[in-house]
Amino acid sequence: MRPHSKGGSITTVLLLALLTLTSTVTASTTIVDLVTSDPGFSLLIRALQDTRLIPDLNKCKSCTFIAPTNAAFKQWREKQGNKPIDRKTLQYHILPKAYESQNLKDAMLLETSLVRPGYLGDNNEGQLVAVTKQAWRPGRRNRLLVGGSELIKMDWIADNGVVHVIDRFLVPPVDLVETMKNHAELEALYNIIHGADLDSLLTEHRPFTVFAPTGGALQKLNEIQVQYLKHPEGHQDLKITFHHHIHSGTLYKHDIPQGATSVSTLEGQDLMVYLDDKLLVDNAEVETTDILASNGVIHTVVRPLLPSSLVWTAGKYLIGMNATLFAHHLRDAGLSHYIDSPDESYTIFAPQDDVAGNIEMIKDGDPADVLKYHVVPGKRLMPSLQDGLLLDTELHTEELNGFAQRSKVSVKQDHKRNFVSINGVEVIGEPVQVGKSVIYLLKKPLDLPLPLVKAIKQQTSLSGYVDALTATGLGRRLSDARGVTVFAPSSQAWSELGVVEDYLRLQQEESLQALANVVRYTVVESVHYAGDIKPGRSVLKTNEGSELVVEKNGDTIYVGEGRLERSEQVGGKVVEKDLLVASGVVHTVSSVSLPPTLSITLYNVLQGAGTKNFLQAFLTSNITRILTNWEQDFTIFAPTDEAFEKADLEGALNDVDFVARLVRLHVIPGKIIKLEEDVNEDGASMLNQDARLSLRDIHGNGKAYGVRVKGARSRKEARIIDFGSAHPAWSKDDEESWARGQSRMTEQASNGFYQDMSQHVRSAPRPGGVIYVIDRVLLPGDSDLFSAAWLWICVIMLGLLGTTVVCAFTALGLYTLVAELRGLEGPAGYDAVPTGGGDEEAAIGRREGPEAHPNDAPEPVANVPSEA
Numbered sequence: 001m002r003p004h005s006k007g008g009s010i011t012t013v014l015l016l017a018l019l020t021l022t023s024t025v026t027a028s029t030t031i032v033d034l035v036t037s038d039p040g041f042s043l044l045i046r047a048l049q050d051t052r053l054i055p056d057l058n059k060c061k062s063c064t065f066i067a068p069t070n071a072a073f074k075q076w077r078e079k080q081g082n083k084p085i086d087r088k089t090l091q092y093h094i095l096p097k098a099y100e101s102q103n104l105k106d107a108m109l110l111e112t113s114l115v116r117p118g119y120l121g122d123n124n125e126g127q128l129v130a131v132t133k134q135a136w137r138p139g140r141r142n143r144l145l146v147g148g149s150e151l152i153k154m155d156w157i158a159d160n161g162v163v164h165v166i167d168r169f170l171v172p173p174v175d176l177v178e179t180m181k182n183h184a185e186l187e188a189l190y191n192i193i194h195g196a197d198l199d200s201l202l203t204e205h206r207p208f209t210v211f212a213p214t215g216g217a218l219q220k221l222n223e224i225q226v227q228y229l230k231h232p233e234g235h236q237d238l239k240i241t242f243h244h245h246i247h248s249g250t251l252y253k254h255d256i257p258q259g260a261t262s263v264s265t266l267e268g269q270d271l272m273v274y275l276d277d278k279l280l281v282d283n284a285e286v287e288t289t290d291i292l293a294s295n296g297v298i299h300t301v302v303r304p305l306l307p308s309s310l311v312w313t314a315g316k317y318l319i320g321m322n323a324t325l326f327a328h329h330l331r332d333a334g335l336s337h338y339i340d341s342p343d344e345s346y347t348i349f350a351p352q353d354d355v356a357g358n359i360e361m362i363k364d365g366d367p368a369d370v371l372k373y374h375v376v377p378g379k380r381l382m383p384s385l386q387d388g389l390l391l392d393t394e395l396h397t398e399e400l401n402g403f404a405q406r407s408k409v410s411v412k413q414d415h416k417r418n419f420v421s422i423n424g425v426e427v428i429g430e431p432v433q434v435g436k437s438v439i440y441l442l443k444k445p446l447d448l449p450l451p452l453v454k455a456i457k458q459q460t461s462l463s464g465y466v467d468a469l470t471a472t473g474l475g476r477r478l479s480d481a482r483g484v485t486v487f488a489p490s491s492q493a494w495s496e497l498g499v500v501e502d503y504l505r506l507q508q509e510e511s512l513q514a515l516a517n518v519v520r521y522t523v524v525e526s527v528h529y530a531g532d533i534k535p536g537r538s539v540l541k542t543n544e545g546s547e548l549v550v551e552k553n554g555d556t557i558y559v560g561e562g563r564l565e566r567s568e569q570v571g572g573k574v575v576e577k578d579l580l581v582a583s584g585v586v587h588t589v590s591s592v593s594l595p596p597t598l599s600i601t602l603y604n605v606l607q608g609a610g611t612k613n614f615l616q617a618f619l620t621s622n623i624t625r626i627l628t629n630w631e632q633d634f635t636i637f638a639p640t641d642e643a644f645e646k647a648d649l650e651g652a653l654n655d656v657d658f659v660a661r662l663v664r665l666h667v668i669p670g671k672i673i674k675l676e677e678d679v680n681e682d683g684a685s686m687l688n689q690d691a692r693l694s695l696r697d698i699h700g701n702g703k704a705y706g707v708r709v710k711g712a713r714s715r716k717e718a719r720i721i722d723f724g725s726a727h728p729a730w731s732k733d734d735e736e737s738w739a740r741g742q743s744r745m746t747e748q749a750s751n752g753f754y755q756d757m758s759q760h761v762r763s764a765p766r767p768g769g770v771i772y773v774i775d776r777v778l779l780p781g782d783s784d785l786f787s788a789a790w791l792w793i794c795v796i797m798l799g800l801l802g803t804t805v806v807c808a809f810t811a812l813g814l815y816t817l818v819a820e821l822r823g824l825e826g827p828a829g830y831d832a833v834p835t836g837g838g839d840e841e842a843a844i845g846r847r848e849g850p851e852a853h854p855n856d857a858p859e860p861v862a863n864v865p866s867e868a
Contacts, residue, residue, distance in 0.1 A: 031065045031158045032057050043073040051087040063161040064095035066146055072168045088114050092172040098161045101144060101154040106133035109252060114172055118205045119295045120250060127172055128292050176202035176210060179293040188215035192230060196238050208296040209247040211281050213304045220303045228320035237310055243267035244307040250297055253289040269307050314348055315339035317434045323350040333368040338375050345436035347376040349422055351445045369395055373446055379438050382431055385420055387411040390529050390578060399583040401483040408580055449580040453479045461588060464494035472516040484584040485524040487559050489592040497592055499724035503608025514598055520544035521595040527584045530577040546595045560593045599729040603627035605771045608724060613644040620656055621663040630728045634769040635668040637707055639777045647777040665691055665778055672770050675705045682710050709780045718776035726768040
């Protein structure tokens with residue numbers, strides 16, 4: 001449809017038709033004439049007049065005018081208010097060349113009459129507008145767009161060009177920064193460079209080509225890298241990286257030749273560009289080309305283009321992981337090589353910024369030492385962090401004789417998830433690898449291991465050991481030790497010594513010296529972490545001077561002096577391993593190991609038991625030699641002082657002969673009793689073979705035992721309430737046997753193999769003896785009415801008599817019943833048979849009943865039998 005004049009007459013129309021048919025006159029209509037003749041462009045004509053562009057259009061010899069309709073003006077006003085259309089916007093609708101629709105191809109870039117000096121170069125190039133031609137397909141018509149506006153009418157030919165009609169305005173491009181800001185896929189990139197004040201470059205009045213990663217492309221940088229680049233400390237790297245995406249000058253797709261070329265960047269390192277079926281930049285595919293800006297062009301890429309000068313290090317990752325303060329502390333302490341060298345390999349445990357300041361508040365160590373304690377050499381990934389693992393840190397101290405202090409890994413599983421902690425501090429999230437290093441985030445900084453004694457005092461399970469240190473005054477000496485291992489008995493272990501513990505803690509010079517030797521025997525003058533102890537049996541030199549046997553089987557470790565009776569193990573079990581301290585390591589042991597040089601006699605045990613009356617009785621009995629010599633084992637049942645008071649023996653204890661017999665009754669020679677094994681046995685006391693003592697498991701659960709004199713009138717047992725074992729010192733023969741065994745072990749090891757040498761290392765059990773503290777005095781003549789033999793004989797006789805009477809009355813009843821039945825048969829000619837009464841039947845019953853043969857009750861024992 002061609003435009004027509006507003007007041008044209010029929011004559012004019014006919015004249016024009018005639019001129020067309022005869023082709024004798026050439027058309028002289030201009031672009032302005034075409035748009036002026038159509039009322040749908042009235043607003044456009046007014047705008048052209050206001051901006052004085054009509055002369056420019058008339059001067060144009062061959063141009064294209066993209067003419068917006070009145071509807072386009074109304075749409076503009078709805079969006080822009082009453083803001084008038086400016087000259088530059090209308091210039092953007094004028095192309096210096098004429099393009100008919102058939103010559104418009106998809107992705108063409110058309111130069112407009114809008115010139116911004118220098119924006120696109122020094123040749124005063126006009127701003128460009130892009131052509132989009134959508135191919136036909138079923139259900140969609142062909143569409144031709146210029147600058148995003150569809151051409152609704154095309155190819156109005158004038159003598160000085162062509163007019164295409166659009167129903168909305170073309171918007172001139174803005175600068176590169178605004179273009180990114182307005183482009184949804186480039187908004188993330190805009191936020192980064194704007195936040196770093198790098199956007200001013202792209203507002204300059206000179207051309208640039210930007211290969212811009214989209215929001216999705218930026219996700220291929222991990223979150224840590226993005227956060228680092230956003231951080232002020234990452235500004236320089238962000239600038240370098242950003243400039244690596246920028247080429248000075250315009251490079252449109254049609255400017256790129258086929259094949260491979262290089263393109264310079266502002267950063268200095270060239271980009272390799274390859275065009276074939278696809279356009280690639282440094283092997284990153286270009287998604288969208290030719291996003292036009294007033295001062296250049298943008299091509300989007302699927303991933304960031306990283307220059308070789310950008311090297312990711314642990315230090316940069318710490319910034320991105322919100323551990324900036326920790327990184328600052330390391331650099332301030334001269335330890336930047338742990339995090340800034342890409343060629344070094346470390347495992348870094350880093351507290352985040354909200355807690356990293358606590359490093360400055362640590363009072364127990366140099367901050368540099370604290371920082372080194374957070375760094376482990378090598379790359380330790382999560383699968384290698386097993387529960388109980390000890391990690392060598394970068395902290396080497398004089399307290400460990402120059403060796404590395406360690407940190408301890410704990411792994412707990414909850415709902416199929418592993419929770420990892422280092423020295424009790426929980427690891428946050430998953431580890432992050434960067435180059436040859438790996439970073440673990442912590443909830444708070446790691447504390448340095450405490451001094452030895454201070455660390456032991458904080459362990460409630462070692463309160464008994466702390467008391468021993470205090471009593472002997474060895475705490476200060478132990479605090480000054482360097483490079484030591486302490487096998488500290490638990491509080492339960494001390495209590496299991498029974499009255500031996502009471503002896504060791506007596507405020508006497510001899511017992512305190514013994515306790516000091518016990519404490520020193522727990523200290524090994526070298527560091528032995530549980531994982532470093534070799535399988536099998538080995539010996540360690542202690543501070544006491546004796547050697548401590550250590551036996552390792554799998555993950556189980558036993559320690560002791562190596563000659564414990566009835567045990568295949570060496571001694572106490574290590575129940576808690578690897579308590580790290582400043583000067584070494586502490587292991588908690590389930591029993592107290594007594595040094596082989598220590599001699600604790602039965603006399604000493606009785607001293608600890610506090611059984612003063614029984615000990616005095618021993619002294620009176622003239623057999624005290626058994627308390628102090630090691631020729632034979634003895635088991636002694638020692639009644640408490642309270643038991644003696646209840647027995648009311650004050651007068652009898654003045655009788656020397658009675659006391660001697662009483663003491664001997666409480667002693668079993670030649671046997672050390674292990675209650676759970678010997679509960680079904682009895683043993684002859686020293687009194688005589690007939691005076692035997694028997695044990696009973698009172699409740700049948702192995703928790704309470706009693707002892708009584710077998711055959712005594714009383715079946716009441718004396719309850720065992722405590723115990724204590726004597727401990728003989730090693731003899732010279734023992735030491736020589738030990739030395740021979742050690743020599744053979746060393747020889748075997750030097751030959752490249754190992755076998756159990758326990759038969760040579762451990763000497764045979766030596767005599768010792770044991771004392772059980774009981775709550776009653778053992779007296780074979782104890783009076784007990786309900787256990788006397790004559791009482792039971794009377795009970796049996798009364799039972800038999802009662803049975804006889806019952807049988808007699810039963811027989812009498814039956815006899816009477818039979819007589820009555822016979823009396824009922826009188827009419828048949830029989831007389832009832834008279835009976836002789838029930839007395840005779842009862843007598844018969846008594847005669848036929850069993851005779852009672854009561855046993856003679858034993859005569860009560862007035863005094864303890866004399867010694868044979």
